Amino acid sequence: MPILRVTPVVAGLAILLLVVVVSAAGIGPYRIAPGDVVAAIAAWIGGGHIDGQIAAVLFQVRLPRIAAAICVGGALSAAGAAYQSLFRNPLVSPDILGVSQGAGFGAVVGILFGLPVAMIQALGFVTGSLTVILVVTLAWSLRQRGDILMLVLSGIVVGALAAAAISLVKIVADPYAQLPMITYWLLGSLASIRPDDIAVVAPTVAIGMIPLFLLRWRISVLSCGDDDARALGVDVRRTRQIVIVAATLITASVVAISGIIGWVGLMVPHLARLLVGPRFDRLLPVSILIGAAFMVVVDTIARTAATIEIPIGVLTALVGGGLFVWLMTRRGSRSIWRRE
Amino acid sequence: MIGPARRLVVLLGLTMLTFAVCASAVHARTVTDSVGRRVEVPDYITRVFAAGPPAGIFLYVVAPEKMIGWGRTPRDIDKPFLLPKVRDLPELGRLTGRGDTISAERLMASKPDLIIDLGSVNETYRSIADRIQAQTGIPYVLIDGRFENTPAAIRLLAQILGVSARGEELAKASEAIFAEVDRVVGAVPAASRPRIYLARGNDGFETGSRGSINTEIIERVGAVNVVEGIREAGGLARVSPEHVIGWAPDTIITIDPAVRDLIMSRPEWQPIPAVQNKRVFLLPNQPFGTIDLPPSLNRLIGLPLLLHALYPAPVTSDLKTELRDFYRLFYQVEVQDGDLDRLLEGLRR
Numbered sequence: 001m002p003i004l005r006v007t008p009v010v011a012g013l014a015i016l017l018l019v020v021v022v023s024a025a026g027i028g029p030y031r032i033a034p035g036d037v038v039a040a041i042a043a044w045i046g047g048g049h050i051d052g053q054i055a056a057v058l059f060q061v062r063l064p065r066i067a068a069a070i071c072v073g074g075a076l077s078a079a080g081a082a083y084q085s086l087f088r089n090p091l092v093s094p095d096i097l098g099v100s101q102g103a104g105f106g107a108v109v110g111i112l113f114g115l116p117v118a119m120i121q122a123l124g125f126v127t128g129s130l131t132v133i134l135v136v137t138l139a140w141s142l143r144q145r146g147d148i149l150m151l152v153l154s155g156i157v158v159g160a161l162a163a164a165a166i167s168l169v170k171i172v173a174d175p176y177a178q179l180p181m182i183t184y185w186l187l188g189s190l191a192s193i194r195p196d197d198i199a200v201v202a203p204t205v206a207i208g209m210i211p212l213f214l215l216r217w218r219i220s221v222l223s224c225g226d227d228d229a230r231a232l233g234v235d236v237r238r239t240r241q242i243v244i245v246a247a248t249l250i251t252a253s254v255v256a257i258s259g260i261i262g263w264v265g266l267m268v269p270h271l272a273r274l275l276v277g278p279r280f281d282r283l284l285p286v287s288i289l290i291g292a293a294f295m296v297v298v299d300t301i302a303r304t305a306a307t308i309e310i311p312i313g314v315l316t317a318l319v320g321g322g323l324f325v326w327l328m329t330r331r332g333s334r335s336i337w338r339r340e
Numbered sequence: 341m342i343g344p345a346r347r348l349v350v351l352l353g354l355t356m357l358t359f360a361v362c363a364s365a366v367h368a369r370t371v372t373d374s375v376g377r378r379v380e381v382p383d384y385i386t387r388v389f390a391a392g393p394p395a396g397i398f399l400y401v402v403a404p405e406k407m408i409g410w411g412r413t414p415r416d417i418d419k420p421f422l423l424p425k426v427r428d429l430p431e432l433g434r435l436t437g438r439g440d441t442i443s444a445e446r447l448m449a450s451k452p453d454l455i456i457d458l459g460s461v462n463e464t465y466r467s468i469a470d471r472i473q474a475q476t477g478i479p480y481v482l483i484d485g486r487f488e489n490t491p492a493a494i495r496l497l498a499q500i501l502g503v504s505a506r507g508e509e510l511a512k513a514s515e516a517i518f519a520e521v522d523r524v525v526g527a528v529p530a531a532s533r534p535r536i537y538l539a540r541g542n543d544g545f546e547t548g549s550r551g552s553i554n555t556e557i558i559e560r561v562g563a564v565n566v567v568e569g570i571r572e573a574g575g576l577a578r579v580s581p582e583h584v585i586g587w588a589p590d591t592i593i594t595i596d597p598a599v600r601d602l603i604m605s606r607p608e609w610q611p612i613p614a615v616q617n618k619r620v621f622l623l624p625n626q627p628f629g630t631i632d633l634p635p636s637l638n639r640l641i642g643l644p645l646l647l648h649a650l651y652p653a654p655v656t657s658d659l660k661t662e663l664r665d666f667y668r669l670f671y672q673v674e675v676q677d678g679d680l681d682r683l684l685e686g687l688r689r
Contacts, residue, residue, distance in 0.1 A: 030586035053585070056611040061581040116598070117543050171441055174412060175434070176393065176634045180576045181541050191580040192545045194608065307568050308549060308577040 007282070009275055013289035017070075020293045024066050024300045029307075030057045060195065065303070066296055067202070068193040068257065073264060073295025074288040075205045075254045079247040080265030081272065081287040082212050085223040085280045086243050087148055094251040094265035097155040097244065101162035102131025103255040108169045108182045120185075121197070121256040128252035134158055136244060147240065188259035188313035190299050197257045208250035209288075211242050216281040219243060223280060261313050263320030264291055270327050294319075371500050374484035374493070375461050377469065381479045382453050385501050389447065389478075391435035391457035394485055394636035397628055398458045400426065401510065401637050401670050402494060403501045408432065408450055418627035421673055435472065448476050456497065458636060459485040460553075487556045487639060490514045494637075513669055514640055521643050524654050525562035534650050535564045537589035537614065538631065540576070544599040544609075545584070549577050554632040557639050561646045563591070581608040589614050591650065595625040595633060600686060621649045622686020624663075627671065641666045649687050659684060 025041075026034045032054055040058050043050045079094035087096070095101065106127025110120035135158045139150040166186070173179045212219070218239045221229045226236050251265075268291040269283065275290075276282040298319055302312045370380050388406045390396040396411045404423050409432035419427045432450060433442030435457070447455075455472065457465065461484045473480040481500060483493050491511040498507020525533075536558045540546040548554030550565045552575050558565045566587035567579065585608075592614040594600055600622045603609045614620055623630045623645055628638035630645060641663065648659050660680050667675045675683070 028582050028586075029580070030582045053611045056608060057582055057585050060608040061585070065580070111542070114542070120542075176632065177540075180546060184541075184546065184578045189578055191578050192543050194606070303580050303582065307583075309579050309583070311578070 007276075010285050010289065013286060013293070017289055017293045017296070020296050021066055021070070024069075024296050025058070025062060027300055027304055028057070028062050029304060030062075032057065064195045064198050065190050065193045065299065067198045068190050069295040069299040070292040071198065071202055071205055072190070072254045072258045072261065073268075073291040073293070075208070075250045075291075076261065076265040077268035077272070077287040077291025077294075078209060078212060078284060079251045080291075081269040081280065081283050082219060082243050082247050083265075084269050085219050085278070085283070086240060087152065088223055088225070090270065091266070092152075093262070094247060095159070095255075095260075096152060097135045097248065098131040098159035098162060099128045099248055099251045100255050100260045101159040101166070102134075103128030103252055104186055104260055105131075105162045105165050105169070107185050107256070107259070108166055108173075111178055111181050111185065112169050112173055114178075117192070118196075125252050125256040128255055129248055131158055131162060132244065132248040132252075136241075147237070184311065185259045186313075187311035188261035188316075189302070189309060189311050190258055191303070191309045193257060201253050201257050204253040205250050208246045208248075208253070211246040212284060215239060215242060216284055220280040223278065259313065261316055263316045263324075264295060267320040267324050267327075268294060271323065274327065274330070371481065373469075373481045374489075374496070375466050375469075375482050377466070377482065379473070379479045379481055381481070381500060383502075385453040387450075387452045387454075388501065389432065389435075389450065389452035389455045391455055391480075392459065393434065393634040395456050395458040395483075397634065397636040397638055398483070398485075398493070398497065399456060402497050402507060403503050404672065406501060408452055414627060420679070421627035421667065421671060421675065423672055435468075444472070444475050447472075448478070452478055454478065454500070455480040456483060457481070458483045458493065461485075485635065487560060487635075488518075490637065490640065491518075510670065513666075514637075517640055517643050520657075521561060521647060524647050524651055527654050528562060528651055533562050533564060534591040534619075535566050535587070535589050536591045536593055537566050537584060537587065537612075539592055539594040539599050539603060540596070541578070542596075542598070544594065544596075544603055545581065546576060546578055548632070549575060552576065553635045556635065557631055557642050557646065558593075561643060561650060563646075563650060584609075585611055588612065590617065590619060592620045593623060593631060593646070593649075594620070595623050595629045595631050597622055597686065621646075624683035624686070626683065637670065640670070645684075645687060659687070 026032070026037050036054055037058065040050045040054055044059065076094055080092070083092045083094060083096055084090055103124040107120050107124035110123040115123070135151065135154045138158065139147065139154040142150050142154070170179060170182055173182055218229075218234045221232050221234050222236065222239055229236050269287050272283050272287040272290055276286050298315050299312055302310045302315050368380050368382055370378050372378050386406060387408045388399055388403070389408055390399045390411060393411045399407055400422075404426045407426055407429055409430045411432070411434040413431040414422055414427055432446075435442060435447070435455070455478050457469065457480070459465065461482055465482055469480040469482045472478070483496060485493065491514050494511045494514065495507050498504050498510070538547050538555050538558065540548070540554070547567050548565070549567045550559070554576060555565045555567070566589045567577070590613045592603060592612070594603070600620055603615060603620050609615050623642060625633065628634070628636070630638060630642035632639065644657070644662050645659070647655050663680055663683065664675055667673055
């Protein structure tokens with residue numbers, strides 16, 4: 001059994017991602033001719049000298065941002081696909097267990113206390129993860145009617161608590177200095193990504209992806225129902241725990257650098273399912289590739305469409321909502337939640 | 341026996357009522373606020389509630405003795421620059437803008453004679469004023485907070501509060517500041533005026549676009565705000581480093597020391613001309629910001645500070661004296677030499 005079978009769909013999407021990334025690298029408010037982009041990257045690989053201004057824009061700003069978009073899009077889509085299979089529910093998104101709201105709460109508290117950016121991100125990651133731990137603990141201590149329902153309900157309750165706490169912070173925050181920052185953070189943006197952020201987040205996301213890839217067959221089986229999975233010899237509870245930990249690690253780390261970006265984790269797995277069907281082993285790589293490409297495209301719009309940065313969360317909601325409606329109109333001809 | 345006594349009581353009562361009506365008629369007058377609302381206010385106003393931080397600073401400057409609390413408690417580092425009697429007043433909350441934090445009931449319990457608000461004077465604020473006044477019975481005065489309107493706003497509030505002499509002194513001082521700005525800026529040809537980026541937020545990538553109240557001061561000193569708005573009215577926005585590099589501002593201003601340190605040290609800022617030429621100016625932010633934060637009278641001192649930083653040649657006055665005089669007149673505090681140096685540290689190149 002190969003680690004990853006390269007199907008035509010996966011190969012096609014990988015090429016699409018590459019095309020999107022190369023085009024995005026050439027587009028931006030600071031005009032750099034496509035030739036200069038290629039020359040700069042060639043010079044960087046070859047160790048040659050490049051114009052300082054162009055190098056700064058490309059290597060300090062634009063390419064890290066594209067890398068971040070790939071990370072965030074891929075991560076949210078992978079987590080979304082895993083959760084949708086795990087919960088056997090097409091309406092589940094990566095923040096079903098409260099990770100985004102929890103991370104948001106940590107970050108806005110960090111802003112309230114005027115902490116440095118790195119600390120705000122760290123706090124977001126920690127509180128996001130803690131929120132999920134709280135949800136899972138709560139669900140397990142209440143467990144009477146099956147894990148999943150309790151998990152989702154606990155997630156809703158704790159998520160609502162975190163949202164209320166965020167509102168409280170907004171009220172006490174300085175309306176002129178801190179409130180705008182809190183608003184931008186909660187809307188999600190990749191505007192202030194720095195190379196250091198990628199260096200921290202990319203490895204964390206990669207670590208979180210490994211269990212999802214290794215368990216992809218079991219997650220597929222799990223999506224058929226607990227009893228079937230048990231009959232096939234899958235340790236349901238153990239698998240579920242590992243998937244939750246992995247998806248939380250992935251989501252919390254990207255939310256920490258990007259803020260709350262909705263819709264991607266919900267919508268991309270549906271798009272992927274349309275292409276390859278609901279089997280998780282096929283769904284995962286396709287979701288990651290589509291998510292990454294989608295996010296790079298949306299973020300390129302966010303940073304170029306207007307003079308001023310458009311919050312990416314607003315764009316994903318706009319574009320994602322539209323795509324979702326389109327997906328729903330297709331349900332008649334080919335169900336996006338049909339099992340093969 | 342009962343009859344005459346009752347008559348006497350009635351008579352007395354009527355007399356007192358007449359006096360009371362006359363007295364209240366004597367001790368009330370009508371003022372007209374910036375949106376033309378005619379508001380009846382008591383003759384002697386001793387307790388004033390400021391609806392938001394801009395109005396709070398405005399009230400502090402014009403008549404600190406009439407303050408009953410702060411919208412937000414001053415930070416500890418601000419307190420040395422505020423009057424001892426006033427700096428420890430309680431935090432009461434704010435009334436307008438982004439969500440009230442004081443309830444109508446608590447507002448009434450704190451028994452102000454008057455509520456003032458300073459800022460935008462659109463229909464929203466007008467209706468807020470009308471509603472709160474109708475609900476609480478406390479007269480509510482709305483004052484136009486545009487920078488250019490500062491002298492008139494000061495005179496209006498001073499007249500309402502019965503401190504016209506102080507108002508006149510403050511209004512004259514602010515007119516003098518505007519006049520000096522016009523004199524200096526008028527002599528600088530348009531082509532050699534600076535192109536400025538205002539760095540806000542905790543990473544410096546939050547800014548105000550051209551036409552926003554947060555960057556009014558940039559345009560007022562004749563400079564160009566490199567950030568062009570997507571909206572005509574401007575407003576705060578997040579921008580990417582790529583934008584800032586593309587705009588290539590020759591000057592960056594901020595009131596946050598941490599942001600200035602970031603700008604001077606991080607690689608994404610280095611290709612910007614302002615950073616290369618070390619024209620990143622840190623303006624004081626104690627007790628209040630001098631660029632915005634909040635947009636109120638505190639911005640007045642930002643004008644001469646920016647003049648000195650941007651056009652060193654045609655400015656003749658001494659910055660230290662000017663700052664000391666401003667704090668003495670507007671904030672009624674005596675600033676020590678060491679503090680003055682510290683406030684002005686970020687303006688030295």
